[in-house]
Amino acid sequence: MNIPKNKIKRILTHFLLLFLLYILQTSVFTHIRLFGVFPLILPLAVVGIGLFEDGLNGGIWGIVAGLLCDISLADSGVLFTVSLAAIGFFTGFLSEFILARGFPTYSLLSLLVLAVLSFLQMFQYLIFDNVSFKILSRVALNQILYSALFIIPVYYPVKRVARKNRG
């Protein structure tokens, strides 16, 4: 089998970025709590890859990043695998037709995705464990705010990797 060099390079670049962000999320920022919470970084990259590449790559990124999130978070079942795969795919799909590929779209989409994920995470506690909405929403809001700090730092490397690959 003859795999083109640039394809191998592309896969390696993506893998490296994914690995770096995973390490940051699970090993570095687990020691740095802000507002009493940890940030979510990988979903921001899924949005970026979907937006600057296409639905297929967004979906693949979503599945892999989601799996990593579910493994590291331990309490989410397959929530991230499913939701990030869908987010990556639809972001990529919409970016080919409707969405403008730029920072404003990326940042608004990222905030939306963070809000959706936080809501999904708090859902089980709200319904099954009868925890008050006020307490849950405070944790969710803190998680969104802390994670939002990474919108800009994640934007540039993701855009660079995606554009490089698009040629």
Added chain:
Amino acid sequence: MLMKDFFKTKGVKVAIILAAVLIIILLSSLAFGNGTNVFSNTLRIISSPFEQGLTYIASYLEDIYSYMYDFDRLKAENEELKTQIAEIEEIVRQSKVSNAENQRLRELLKLHNSRPDMVFEDAAIVSWNSSNWSSTFIINKGSNTGIELYDCVITETGYLVGQVIEVGSTTSVVRTIIDAETSIGAIVDRTGISGVAEGDFFLMHEGCLKLSYLPAGADLINGDTVLTSGKGEVFPQGLVIGKITSAHKEETGLNWYGIIEPSAELSSLTQVFVVTDFKFPEEQA
């Protein structure tokens, strides 16, 4: 006048003068008797600064030579010393780790002596999860070493840490006692009042849990020690959960609850012990 002509015409005179000077020098040398004469003394005074300068230059050159010659040797020696320092530092570090482990094992031995009914399996914490919605960590032991679902996890001093909620072959997930899902039968050591130590989503972020379902007017004071009651047969009896830091009325106004600060320092845990087997109070009796 050329030098040749000079010697031809004045050679005899010059020779006589030179011979005279030599004779004077010899005579003066013999006269002083200490080997020093006016001429040699004068010559030495004049030449002394030059000699000192030359000596200094020679010494300087010698230093450079020695430096160049010794540089490689000193460099090698320096490298060797650095390696030795690194080795010593490693030994010190290892010794600190060993001391800490030794201390933990001593405590465990005490616990083992005081609780012969329990069988332990030591485990190291591999990683804490990064979720904001639960409090769990992963240990490096699984079903291969006899760990089973719902085994309880303690520190070397017997403080309750949590419970195994997932078992893999080589790793397991432990839910800590502050997790919102936790529910343990508990008693207050001082009074014997029983209740349920349960996780609370809000308190989890404060690193605490609550002692619920206490009877109205329950005698509860700050610093009361809360132990596992052993009811439910999931946790061994008498493990220390933590200490009461405050008491409050439930929203219904009927019951009281206390806030428990865990005795185990969850944030600094690196090693834990899984209780793989224990005897129930009836069996012990």
